[in-house]
Amino acid sequence: MPEPLRLLQVGAGGMGRAWLRTIAANPDVVLVGLVDLDVGTARAAADEHGYSGLPVAASMDELGVEFDAVVDVTVPVAHPKVSVEALLRGVPVLCEKPLAETVRECLQMAAASEASGQLLMVSQSRRYFRAVNAFQRQIAELGPIGTLSCEFYKAPHFSGFRERMAEPLLVDMAIHQFDLSRKLIGSEPVSVYCDSYNPPWSWFDGNAAASAIFTYANGTRFTFAGSWCAPGLETSWNGFWRAGTPSGTATWDGDNAPVAEPDVPAPLGDEPEEIAGSLAEFVHAVRTSATPQSEVHSNVVSLAMVEAAVRSANTGVPVRITDIVAEAHTEALSTTQNPDLLAALKSWPNPLAAVGLA
The missing domain is CATH 3.30.360.10 (Dihydrodipicolinate Reductase; domain 2)
Structure with missing residues (x-):
């Protein structure tokens, strides 16, 4: 049996507490630290879920523990910062949905995954029923x-x-x-x-x-x-x-x-569900290098669907998903400051192909 994957969780709010329970129930992982801007919240969440001796801190830098992967359960606006920081530290990331608030940020996160050579997977929990x-x-x-x-x-x-x-x-x-x-x-x-x-x-x-x-x-x-x-x-x-x-x-x-x-038998399986299913697939992907179904590049399309729907509602006309992605890529090129991320974005001959739309 392989050693449990050492996880660092970032975020100790309501959804963070659900993840603490899920991590505790999975024998393939072990929680080694919990980060939250409110250290008191992190300490209370850890203690309430049986992690009384768990190191907690306000940032990854302050924690001072070794970890194999990060679970990003922060608020959506913080996902790009937290996930990119972890990727550039050289560890894979499982990020709560939505990946980010904009498609532009999603593309920058995909670029961080490429620049670091690390997996970024999104927890789309509805896929795991x-x-x-x-x-x-x-x-x-x-x-x-x-x-x-x-x-x-x-x-x-x-x-x-x-x-x-x-x-x-x-x-x-x-x-x-x-x-x-x-x-x-x-x-x-x-x-x-x-x-x-x-x-x-x-x-x-x-x-x-x-x-x-x-x-x-x-x-x-x-x-x-x-x-x-x-x-x-x-x-x-x-x-x-x-x-x-x-x-x-x-x-x-x-x-x-x-x-x-007509009747088609559809017996239910016994696979883990919701975020437990996300975690199980993430662990498998990290250990085997398999591509999970919500890998960052693919998941960009789901957020592009949301942006396209909002734009259509605002303009009253149909909107193409490819237009959303292409415009976001242009915005990403003009706003990305990290040279490694910018190089990854520039390396895409076709940004649509990069996310599976070409």
């Missing part, structure tokens, strides 16, 4: 998807920053569904037309509802319709999914086993 894998197997039995749809209707009262965002549903939530559509369809998005709005009874300042239709390279259409101010008969947090194929239809309610007509 057993029912999702069963749903994917059902669809494969039925044939190619013509139309994939997801309905998402919830009524959360978050308070705080989400209720003041301009596009809370699209920016803070929809990346889960957009990214999962890529996994299920097995192709890449080409363009999107999106309309976002705010119902009159909404308690959000920005647009808490949206409808979007994506066209994929293989001709599949993915439609998303959702709202964060939809009380009554709410869907799962994963949404309600429907896949139409030449041989029949498969649906997943977001919580239970998927069903299909």
